[in-house]
Amino acid sequence: MSGHILWQDRAIAFRAGESVASALLRAGVIAFGQAPTGQARAVFCGIGQCQNCLVQVDGRLAEACLTPCRTGMHILPETGACDV
Amino acid sequence: MSDAPVLVIGAGLAGLAAAVELARAGLPVLVADQAQTPGGAVHRQPLPGVRSIASPVQRRRWAGLMADVQAQGTRITLSMGTAFGGVDHTGAVLLTGAGARLFRPRALIVATGARERVQPRPGWTLPGVETAGSLQTRLKTLAEAPEGRVLLAGSGPLLLALGAELARLGRPPVAIVEAGRPLSHPIAALGLPMSYLREGAEYLLRLKLAGVPILAGSHLAAIRAEGGALVADIDTPKGRRSLTVDRIALHDGIASNDIGLPDCPALPVLRAGDCREALGARAALADGRAQGAALAARLLGQPQPAPAPEVARQRAAQALVARLHAHDGASRLAALPGDTVICRCEARTVNDLRALGPDPTDRQLRLDGRFSMGPCQGRFCAEWTARLAAPDTPKPRLGAPRWPARPIAIADLLATPDETQGDPA
Numbered sequence: 001m002s003g004h005i006l007w008q009d010r011a012i013a014f015r016a017g018e019s020v021a022s023a024l025l026r027a028g029v030i031a032f033g034q035a036p037t038g039q040a041r042a043v044f045c046g047i048g049q050c051q052n053c054l055v056q057v058d059g060r061l062a063e064a065c066l067t068p069c070r071t072g073m074h075i076l077p078e079t080g081a082c083d084v
Numbered sequence: 085m086s087d088a089p090v091l092v093i094g095a096g097l098a099g100l101a102a103a104v105e106l107a108r109a110g111l112p113v114l115v116a117d118q119a120q121t122p123g124g125a126v127h128r129q130p131l132p133g134v135r136s137i138a139s140p141v142q143r144r145r146w147a148g149l150m151a152d153v154q155a156q157g158t159r160i161t162l163s164m165g166t167a168f169g170g171v172d173h174t175g176a177v178l179l180t181g182a183g184a185r186l187f188r189p190r191a192l193i194v195a196t197g198a199r200e201r202v203q204p205r206p207g208w209t210l211p212g213v214e215t216a217g218s219l220q221t222r223l224k225t226l227a228e229a230p231e232g233r234v235l236l237a238g239s240g241p242l243l244l245a246l247g248a249e250l251a252r253l254g255r256p257p258v259a260i261v262e263a264g265r266p267l268s269h270p271i272a273a274l275g276l277p278m279s280y281l282r283e284g285a286e287y288l289l290r291l292k293l294a295g296v297p298i299l300a301g302s303h304l305a306a307i308r309a310e311g312g313a314l315v316a317d318i319d320t321p322k323g324r325r326s327l328t329v330d331r332i333a334l335h336d337g338i339a340s341n342d343i344g345l346p347d348c349p350a351l352p353v354l355r356a357g358d359c360r361e362a363l364g365a366r367a368a369l370a371d372g373r374a375q376g377a378a379l380a381a382r383l384l385g386q387p388q389p390a391p392a393p394e395v396a397r398q399r400a401a402q403a404l405v406a407r408l409h410a411h412d413g414a415s416r417l418a419a420l421p422g423d424t425v426i427c428r429c430e431a432r433t434v435n436d437l438r439a440l441g442p443d444p445t446d447r448q449l450r451l452d453g454r455f456s457m458g459p460c461q462g463r464f465c466a467e468w469t470a471r472l473a474a475p476d477t478p479k480p481r482l483g484a485p486r487w488p489a490r491p492i493a494i495a496d497l498l499a500t501p502d503e504t505q506g507d508p509a
Contacts, residue, residue, distance in 0.1 A: 015131050015133075015134075015226075016131060016132045016133065017120065017121075017131040017132050017225075018131055018225070018226075022222055022225065022226065025222070025230065026226075026230075030211045030212050031211040032211070035431075037429075037430055037431040038431060039209055039425070039428065039429075039431050040209060040210060040211050041211075042210075042211035042212070042213075042214070043214050043218055044213075044214050044215060044218065044428070044464075045199075045200065045214075045215050045217070045218055045464075046214060046215065046217065046218025046219070046221045046222070047119075047125055047217065047218065047221060048118050048119075048167075049199055049341065049460060049463050049464075050428065050429075050460045050463065050464055051429065051458070051459040051460050051491065052428060052460075060493065060495070061493070065218075066118055066119070068120050068165075
């Protein structure tokens with residue numbers, strides 16, 4: 001199943017089984033926002049070890065590289081104050 | 085509880101090979117992996133409908149292992165999209181994600197593979213800079229190379245493999261910056277197993293045909309963001325040069341991904357594959373089988389099987405590969421500018437480390453310095469922090485096991501079915 005996710009207000013196409021990180025990178029989105037420390041959020045290890053690619057996925061903090069895309073999923077940069 | 089499954093963390097070569105041996109001995113096995121499909125890093129599978137870029141040798145190895153898994157039927161359960169949260173002193177294991185549960189397995193095999201070593205440099209935290217393994221994962225899943233200029237830098241055979249794959253996909257890298265001089269020791273290289281030589285020759289030929297320069301004995305000293313691109317300052321034997329690129333993939337070898345992972349007195353815990361000793365795919369398969377068979381024998385009260393000779397062979401081959409790539413890069417750590425980030429998670433710098441004074445204790449490094457205390461658990465900084473803090477102590481002193489083994493949302497914790505109620509703790 002392919003489809004679209006939303007990165008902020010932009011629709012991004014994804015392929016069946018693709019991770020959020022992969023879809024964003026293919027669309028030219030390299031910077032995923034900023035951590036509370038001021039460090040840039042971006043893909044680094046790509047396999048769920050480093051936590052550098054954290055984003056908000058439908059309001060919850062998750063690793064973009066481990067999260068499979070689902071149609072309608074809304075991705076936002078981390079704000080430092082989300083999640084439970 | 086003898087009907088509880090053995091839990092294997094990691095559905096790569098080592099984890100699945102161990103699972104097969106346990107199942108062959110009649111034991112039920114649950115394999116959990118945080119990825120969506122089995123394969124681990126080495127055998128990362130293409131997305132549905134995408135062709136595989138794996139070599140015929142790699143494809144045969146994986147297909148053979150998956151056939152062995154399938155032959156065990158319901159004795160092996162794969163739980164994908166499921167992360168290991170940790171094991172407590174009673175032997176209760178927390179899994180989160182698709183297969184969330186809190187339960188007591190009969191035993192634990194940790195097969196979480198390798199982590200990439202990436203030496204800190206100014207600019208290594210910029211977007212567009214990632215590990216070579218990260219970029220390679222996308223090549224494997226998408227069978228396409230990213231657009232734009234790509235630079236590969238660091239040290240190790242993965243740089244050549246990745247460069248050759250990029251070339252094969254029609255977008256060769258701008259250059260490969262290799263700190264060692266692996267091509268300057270042809271006589272010593274002949275001591276490598278034939279499969280290594282064949283693989284290496286294929287990579288070099290493909291890179292040569294694509295005209296990819298290999299800058300040996302060179303170091304990527306610093307990365308700057310400039311005008312929407314990345315500028316790489318490279319120290320070569322002939323002096324400093326700069327390359328402007330769009331993406332940079334870094335790699336300084338692999339190490340066991342066992343940081344922060346526990347032992348538990350309440351149940352048998354074994355490590356298998358790269359997680360036990362980082363020797364690459366060939367050894368991971370053999371070691372997974374050996375550890376699986378060893379655990380099965382232990383649980384069933386049978387004599388221990390003989391150790392796998394393949395692991396010793398691969399240890400010798402990997403030691404030679406390391407000697408061929410040997411370089412003085414580690415000494416460059418001491419010369420890093422003070423504002424270079426060491427701990428990526430909490431943005432702790434060389435200056436922050438120096439501020440702790442001479443020969444800081446583990447406690448000072450962790451509690452005062454906050455090194456290796458972030459969500460990556462020190463996977464990417466502990467080695468460098470330890471070396472910078474105590475250059476003469478070779479063994480990293482950071483990265484002790486912690487609960488949980490990875491960040492877990494409280495909502496996930498609350499939603500996890502607790503199957504340990506009523507169990508004897």
